Amino acid sequence: MIKAVRGTRDLLPPETALWNFVESAVRDVFRAYNFQEIRTPIFEETQLFSRGVGADTDIVTKEMYTFYDDRVAVDGPLLSAIGPSRELRASKWITLRPENTAGVVRAYIEHNLESRGLNKLYYIGPQFRRERPQKGRYRQFYQIGAEVIGPASAGSERPLRDAEVLEMLDTLLRRLGISDFILYINSIGDSKDRAAYNEALRRALEPVVENMCTDCQRRAVTNPLRVFDCKVPQDQPIIQTLPLISDYLGAESKEHFENVQALLKKAEVSFEVNPRLVRGLDYYTRTAFEFTHGALGAQNAILGGGRYDGLAELLGSREPAPGIGFAIGEDRLVMALEGRASETMQRADAYIAPVGEGMNRNALVLARDLRREGLVIELGDRSLRLKKMFEAATKAGAKYIVIVGENEVKADAFAVKDLATGEQVSVPRAELPGKIREWKIG
Numbered sequence: 001m002i003k004a005v006r007g008t009r010d011l012l013p014p015e016t017a018l019w020n021f022v023e024s025a026v027r028d029v030f031r032a033y034n035f036q037e038i039r040t041p042i043f044e045e046t047q048l049f050s051r052g053v054g055a056d057t058d059i060v061t062k063e064m065y066t067f068y069d070d071r072v073a074v075d076g077p078l079l080s081a082i083g084p085s086r087e088l089r090a091s092k093w094i095t096l097r098p099e100n101t102a103g104v105v106r107a108y109i110e111h112n113l114e115s116r117g118l119n120k121l122y123y124i125g126p127q128f129r130r131e132r133p134q135k136g137r138y139r140q141f142y143q144i145g146a147e148v149i150g151p152a153s154a155g156s157e158r159p160l161r162d163a164e165v166l167e168m169l170d171t172l173l174r175r176l177g178i179s180d181f182i183l184y185i186n187s188i189g190d191s192k193d194r195a196a197y198n199e200a201l202r203r204a205l206e207p208v209v210e211n212m213c214t215d216c217q218r219r220a221v222t223n224p225l226r227v228f229d230c231k232v233p234q235d236q237p238i239i240q241t242l243p244l245i246s247d248y249l250g251a252e253s254k255e256h257f258e259n260v261q262a263l264l265k266k267a268e269v270s271f272e273v274n275p276r277l278v279r280g281l282d283y284y285t286r287t288a289f290e291f292t293h294g295a296l297g298a299q300n301a302i303l304g305g306g307r308y309d310g311l312a313e314l315l316g317s318r319e320p321a322p323g324i325g326f327a328i329g330e331d332r333l334v335m336a337l338e339g340r341a342s343e344t345m346q347r348a349d350a351y352i353a354p355v356g357e358g359m360n361r362n363a364l365v366l367a368r369d370l371r372r373e374g375l376v377i378e379l380g381d382r383s384l385r386l387k388k389m390f391e392a393a394t395k396a397g398a399k400y401i402v403i404v405g406e407n408e409v410k411a412d413a414f415a416v417k418d419l420a421t422g423e424q425v426s427v428p429r430a431e432l433p434g435k436i437r438e439w440k441i442g
């Protein structure tokens with residue numbers, strides 16, 4: 001028996017109805033803030049992530065699905081036609097996207113989206129990370145994210161954008177009926193502040209790093225901030241003693257952070273400052289944030305994000321294009337809404353049961369007409385016994401069964417049975433859609 005690959009899963013009804021409910025609510029909220037949808041490829045050149053997300057991050061060093069795309073390296077006439085040098089150039093290292101921010105910023109630069117005024121973009125789609133699977137953590141998971149990108153002249157680096165994005169998230173979660181969440185924010189400074197902070201971290205790590213895990217020993221040299229990503233229990237007491245970024249923020253970063261907080265208070269968005277929040281991706285500057293949800297267990301980060309003011313330049317933009325965004329873990333968001341699946345799944349309104357020779361044709365036409373009236377119809381088959389069709393109707397969640405037999409067709413009125421009460425009435429064809437709708441509501 002072939003099963004789904006470890007860390008991946010099938011999303012089945014009725015849960016898929018909940019996913020659709022979430023996605024449609026989210027699209028409505030994004031619309032109100034004038035975000036437009038973008039869909040970037042599932043795979044990108046590996047260097048997009050090593051440069052964008054950062055070569056020392058856990059994502060890039062341990063979790064990416066990367067392969068060498070050498071389909072062009074074929075034998076025979078094609079190879080001799082294109083020549084070995086062309087072959088080399090056409091071959092590439094490819095990675096299944098572990099996140100979508102780098103791809104969105106790439107697309108923003110590649111299509112000069114700024115010139116078209118497209119600088120508020122959202123996406124919904126699968127991401128891939130080779131993490132250890134557990135509840136709320138998968139190797140194929142889904143993110144709902146949004147990005148507000150440059151140019152600086154549009155105010156994209158101003159604290160108002162940070163506050164607007166956070167207020168949107170607060171609104172979105174509440175709209176979905178989630179209120180049991182905490183928003184943690186921090187400022188991780190600009191590149192100048194980070195240089196000073198990295199230096200301080202290096203100094204603090206020097207005397208203790210030999211007692212830490214090998215990953216931390218590497219991080220201490222290449223990118224000390226990444227020491228905070230360490231999950232090894234024995235290293236945690238050392239990490240607790242390291243200096244905090246808040247003591248290394250320059251005047252501009254401090255002012256930015258204070259302004260964001262003041263705006264959030266005005267907009268009545270509750271938050272807590274967490275000076276240890278640094279996020280696991282390298283592109284962040286200044287505001288970084290995470291929302292956690294109590295009911296999720298160990299993987300309690302329902303979403304994360306922050307500002308990434310140098311990322312566009314890092315990915316080849318000639319103009320600075322400061323940005324801020326977030327990604328919600330859709331799997332976790334849906335988990336937080338569990339129990340509402342059956343409520344959001346629409347079942348069949350009626351089941352049409354053809355009974356007798358030639359009745360399939362009449363039933364097909366009746367089903368078509370009722371569906372065109374907006375009703376959800378399940379269609380039986382005259383080869384099935386009536387008892388079987390009653391069972392199938394119940395399974396499909398239908399409230400009514402409509403019998404299509406010779407007498408009904410002649411009278412142009414159909415026997416409709418309420419599956420819950422067993423009551424049966426005859427309804428003229430013209431009144432059928434209206435009646436079913438009326439009963440459905442009543």
Ligand code: HAM
Nearest residue numbers: 099101137138141301302303304305306325326327329
């Ligand atoms: P991230 O914190 O790596 O940020 O991921 C965001 C969210 O995706 C997490 O808070 C979590 O809910 C979900 N997530 C991550 N990994 C998994 C997994 N293995 N299984 C299930 N859910 C997962 C980013 O990806 C950034 N691109 C966010 C961002 C957008 N920053 C700025 N713009």
